[in-house]
Amino acid sequence: MMGDVEERLRPASGDPVRLDAVVVGAGFGGMYAIHALRERGMAVVGIEAGGDVGGVWYWNRYPGARCDLMCVDYSYSFSEEIQQEWTWSEQFAGQPEILAYANFVADKLDLRKDFRFETRVTSAAWDDARRVWAVKTNRGDHFEATYCIMATGPLSIPKDPEIAGLETFAGDIYRAQKWPHEEVDFSGRRVGLIGTGSSGIQIVTEVGKAVGEFYVFQRTPSFTMPMRNAKLDAEDIKEIKDHYPSLRAAARASALGGVRPAGNRAFFSLPRQQRLALLEDAWKNGGHAVLGTFSDLLVNPDANEQVADFVRDKIGQVVKDPKTAEALKPRGYPIFARRPCLDTDYYEQFNKPNVHLVDLFEDPIEAITPTGVKLQSGEVPLDALILATGYDGLTGALMAFEVLGRDGRDLREKWQYGAHSWLGLMLAGFPNLFMVCGANGPAALANIISIDEQNVDWITALMTHIEANGLATVEPTPEGEERWMDIIAGLAEKTMLSKANTWYTGGNVSGKTRGLTMFTGGFAKYSEYCQAVADSGYAELVFQPDEALVGA
Structure with a gap:
């Protein structure tokens, strides 16, 4: 799979490979970016840590993994051919089908030839004298590109629980975010689960069906509602395909970027x-x-x-044991301030004699031992432990490697007190660097594929403007960044989203600055802001001319 791209990107000497653009990430944002840039005739390479396309859906193969957005929303709109040729089987697609869809798109558009898989970026540094991004990888690659597009997604850096003794556990440890590719058999085993967010809830509904003894260690219960998933028959599919234009138009005009x-x-x-x-x-x-x-x-x-x-x-009404039911009822934060979860018979699992809820507010974990989980009341012996403790969301992926802007400014320094950017798309002091589904856009509060497409289309339109006007670099001003962050802060004050301790606000990572830095005004309003900038001739941005064209 990597041979083709390796051969094309091997320089004749030890010099860096010169490109128009480097795209980091092979999720839906990175896949579309590669396609859109190639359509403009650009020389481009994509870099992806996983072994294939799919992003989070390549890694998240845990039992019950399923998208909580309807497939009519969680799919590309840019290609009518893809829309008509691909057929979804369910209203809410499961991980295998979503990954199959990503592979279908990659095959259809021949995207893999421009991706370098099983490769991680170790540094991306701006060379102001030569006006290029120097990108290096753990495989020894050295690329130089006019543009660098970070399509790393809001959820890509897994986070283990901060519990003493985790490394001493002698049983099997499974992480929801990096599940084995082969099937795991839990029958007859004593299994513990730490984490009851969206992934944990989905795992409970599946593992609870087959496990020997199942212990669900719950710190903060989530509000979850029935998904009521439905199979799509031939008539359903025909109606969807016949009405894609109006469905997509409604999605683009909505606050959620979907229907x-x-x-x-x-x-x-x-x-x-x-x-x-x-x-x-x-x-x-x-x-x-x-x-x-x-x-x-x-x-x-x-x-x-x-x-x-x-x-x-x-x-x-569902959970029979009153004490268990009370422990499962979320309190102390607003409903929907944490990610609104959907499930299929989640609460019903706790009526089974072998599924046990462990309320960590009442009986906290003291440590993980070689043989199980030690609670204040004693040890729970386990054969396997599942970690569904989420991600270092929004900023984690871009702070996992070195990103250096003008004068060597480190992004980790810029973001030490939280994500700070212009429209979630660009950064002052980091010329020609773009983010897809960045931390200061709608991010996790709207349909990510809608955001991906809108962001990439906006970025490529700006590239067209740059080339048509003999320009070389673009970036926002610090003042423009501040104006955008003031807009975000003003909107955040009006919502209760910040009143829960979640990854939305950085509350799940020790030492991370807390704050709601996502744009909460909705997808349609965000798109209006972006379009207004383009309509103004990009008045809020600073450009430098292409010196090779000056006086030509």
Whole structure:
């Protein structure tokens, strides 16, 4: 798989390989970036740590892994041919099908020939004198490129729990973020799970079906609602394919960058019985219908708490043991301030005699031992341990290697107090560096593939502007960055998203600066900001001319 790209990128001497662009990451953002740049006739290489395309879906192969966005949203819109040739089997696709889709696109567009897999970037440094990015890898590659596009995604650096003794555990350890490619048999085994976010919830629903004894170590319970996944029959598929244009237009015009439910009625605009009837209907329909039923659930605390009570009541109706049910009911933070999870029979698992909830607020973990997990009350013996403890989100991927801008400015220094950029796309002091689905855009708050496509299209349009006007470099000003971050801060003050200890705010990583740095105004409004910049002739950006063309 790597032979073709290795042969083409092997220089005749020990000199660096000169390119138009380097793309870091082979998830959906990086794949589209490679395609879009090639369409412009650019010489480009993609660098990916995994063995193939797919990004997070290449690594996340854990039991039950499934996207919580409908496949009609979580798929590319740029190619009508791809839309018509690919057929989804379910409303919410599982990891194997999503990875198969990524491979289908890669095959269709012949993307792999421009990717270097099983390769990690070790440094990317701007050479101001020569106006190139010097990119080096762990395989000894040295590329020089006019542009560097970071398509590393908001979730790509796994985070282990900060628990003493983890390295001493003598049993098998499995990480949700880097699951083995072969099937794991848990039958008859004593298995523990640490982490009850979205991945942990999905793991419980599958492992709980086959495990010997299952211990779910829960620190902070998540709000999760029934997915109600459905198979798509031939008529469903025909309707989707016939109406892709209107579906995509609706997605681009929405706050979420997709067509999942999003109501515009305020919670207290209706009498209590009507509100309850709407919530019951949303619960029955499943998916994110509860979140989309009312428009003000993240700005009105009273409305938020009533919806939280509705979901807590549902948990109590499913889980038979009152103590377990109470421990599973999230409290102390607003519903939807943490990632809204979807499940299939999650709470039902805790009615099984071999599935045990361990409430770490009541009985905290003291250490992990060679034979199990030591709680305050005693040790739980285990044969295997599953870690579903998430990622160093938003900033972790770009701070995992050296990124040096003008005058050797280190991105890790720039971001030591949190992500700081312009539109989540560019950085002052880092010319010709672009981010796809960056930390200061809508990031995790909207459909990532919609963001990927919008970002890449905007970046390539800017490249066209640069070339058409005899320019060489582009970057935002520090003042422009500050203006954008002020917009983000102003919007963040109006939402309750920052009132939970989550990876959204950096609260899951010890020592990381807390703060909500994502754009919370919605995908459509974000797109308007980006388009306004382009319509102004990129007035907020600073360009340097191409000296080779000056006076020509």
